[in-house]
Amino acid sequence: MASIFTCNISPYVALNSGNKPRFGVRAQSLGGGDSTVLSSDEIVVNGTSFVGTKEKNGALIDGGSGEKAKNGTLIDGGKHGRLKPRIEKKWVKDAVFKDLELLWDDGHGTKTVKDYLDGAKEIIKPDGGPPRWFCPAECVKPLKDSPVLLFLPGLDGVGLGLALHHKALGKAFEVRCLHIPVYDRTTFEVLVKIVEETVRLEHASSPNKPIYLVGESFGACLALAVAARNPKIDLVLILVNPATSFSRSQLPLLPLLEALPDGLDDVFPYLVGFVTGNPVKMAMANIEYKLPPRLQFQQLYHNLTALLPSVSVLSDIIPKETLIWRLKLLKSTAAYANSRLHAVKAEVLVLASGNDNLLPSKDEARRIKSSLKNCKVRYFKDNGHSMLMEDGLNLLTIIKGTCKYRRSRRLDLVSDFLPPSMSEFKCAFDEVTGLLRLATCSAVFSTLDDGKIVKGLAGVPDEGPVIFIGYHMLMGLEIYSLVEEFLREKNIMVRGIAHPDLFSEIMEGSSTEFSISDWMKVMGAVPVTASNLFKLLSTKSHVLLYPGGQREALHYKGEAYKLIWPDQPEFVRMAARFGATIVPFGTVGEDDIAELALDYHDLMKIPLLNDFVRDLKSKSSRVRDESKGEVASTDLFIPGLLPKIPGRFYFLFGKPLKTKGMEEMLEDKENANQMYLHVKSEVQNSIAYLLKKREEDPYRSIIDRTIYRAFYSPLPEVPAFDP
Secondary structure, three states, X not given: OOOEXXXXXXXXXXXXXXXXXXXXXXXXXXXXXXXXXXXXXXXXXXXXXXXXXXOOOOEOEEOOOOEOOOOOOOEOOOOOOOEOOOOOOOHHHHOOOOOOOOOEOOOOOOOOHHHHHHHHHHHOOOOOOOOEEEOOHHHOOOOOOOOEEEEEOOOOOOOOOOHHHHHHHHHHOEEEEEEOOOOOOOOHHHHHHHHHHHHHHHHHHOOOOOEEEEEEOHHHHHHHHHHHHOOOOOEEEEEEOOHHHHHHOOOOHHHHHHHOOHHHOOOHHHHHHHHHOOHHHHHOOOOOOOOOHHHHHHHHHHHHHHHHHHHOOXXXXXXXXXXXXXXXXXXXXXXXXXXXXXXXXXXEEEEEEOOOOOOOHHHHHHHHHHHOOOEEEEEEOOOOOOHXXXXXXXXXXXXXXXXXXXXXXXXXXXXXXXXXXHHHHHHHHHHHOHHHHHHHOOEEEXXXXXXXXXXXXXXXXXXXXXXXXXXXXXXXXXXXXXXXXXXXXXXXXEEEEEOHHHHOHHHOOOOOEOOHHHHHHHOOOEEOOHHHHHHHHHOOOEEEEOOOHHHHHOOOOOOOOOOXXXXXXXOHHHHHHOOOEEEEEEEEOXXXXXXXXXXXXXXXXXXXXXXXXXXXXXXXXXXXXXHHHHHHOOOOOOOEEEEOOOOOOEEEEOOOEEOOOOHHHHHOHHHHHHHHHHHHHHHHHHHHHHHHHHHHOOOOOHHHHHHHHHHOOOHHHOOOOOO
């Protein structure tokens, strides 16, 4: 007998003491035999009790006013006794948040694999029950209209494989995890039916929402099998080191286990731990990146010594005989998934490890990508097989950065956007772009309403909608500093309007690592379209728009600080329609960090390189038609740069230009053009001002800034010229 069991299990899924759950337990036979009748109105799981009414067919009906259902589904006990195709959770209504605040706490870096092992000790206590679903306590308050995420575990079967990610995922999803008891011997066919039935019930309840299946290793095979059998249901599969490559494993684990003498059972947990994970990466999961090396080593040593005694619990989580059974189960599961791979129509994201000692995960990711139509791959070269337990990986960040998070059938990068968490902010601007930030140490100035220029962003409006219009520096290097400054100083999320190629297949490879382009999406970038600008302004966002676009960011020699803008005022009328404030700004510094050695014309004269540039150009998207003039050029290329001893980036945000109440006036083409030319003139004036004033900055050179920081202040506080 298999069951669908939705409950709370201590300590990870403890009941909220202030709320009595109205949902119950549903146990339904899927094997064709008679279901076991639940003999008590009260069910106890690991010390936690749930009250319900027994039913002849094995279905536990809601302990409130529920009535029986012939097919084992929960029925509402209201006036009309209507069928509910899902398990009712009253707390969903009461726990909805209007929005996530900026730099929210996602809990990343607060737990390690030791928390998983400690939780597993509780959940694996034998209770004689079949496979079941549970909801972790950290995941009981998702955002409104959040999709369902079903976690399908690896060979351990515990269901706590997302323990390091519960708090973050619990905001964005309704998380449920599948638990397969240690001594359960449910067959592959029945496991598929358990997951499949839950998927179909969720789809019937919310047909316009996607259903996420996160499968790790064995669970990934299970997810593929369910997707192949349900091609018409909107599924998003996230496959972590999928075990579809089990037949090509470089380690003959099954014969090795069968040959292992019983007297060596004490060695078994350590063998499993070595094969499936990187102990050092696991122990580093809660170590702060910015700690001094000595303190990092001390914390690592402490974590490792605390972890080693807990490793022995692996022999209880997955005893030798259980592992042998599940490896045989995996063999048949992988064979089925591979045979039905062509039938998978779901959206797929594959996460593959580079140091997987158990499976050839990188090669398998390439194979799956080539076999599926809608598949992305992200490769993590330093992680082991159990990457979800290791340092350097935040699952929600990856989902966001690969544009896989949505609440409806179609992705909407405006309404589906989740603001960055504090851990994402630190990772993006300390680890990913930290060297650029160190080298350029941006100095930011703004203009007050009375025309006075001040240090910082005091002159920029706090309330949106606001459109920042400025100069796009070489390769767009200024974007990272700009977004960071607004988050750090004003707690404002600046949504960048980016080239569509950032979101297209041109940026994808067979084994692409999580890159800077993915981080731009995490930080709110959207493709440049009129509809996206409309949506952002209608939600009173702060929007970053570059009229010069790609042509300005990839300019030629001799064009530094030249505005290459279209002739027509593209943004003025849209701004006036929403009463948005236009803030022109200038930025300088590209000539202080590198010299443009090879531009488009130079590259086209070099054999092989010119073929590469032509190939890029043929794949790139055209944003503007030829009538827009020089700015419509789509010469996508990677310029050759000669680095310099770094200088500094400077920003000046001009006096805000309010368009509120000017919609009718700016409908006139001449008036709109005058406003457009005025904005362009303000940007040019800001650039000229910064080029002149930076000569007065005593800390323009990185050498001078380094000496200053050594004696006086941290990075963000290095002074500049007096405005």
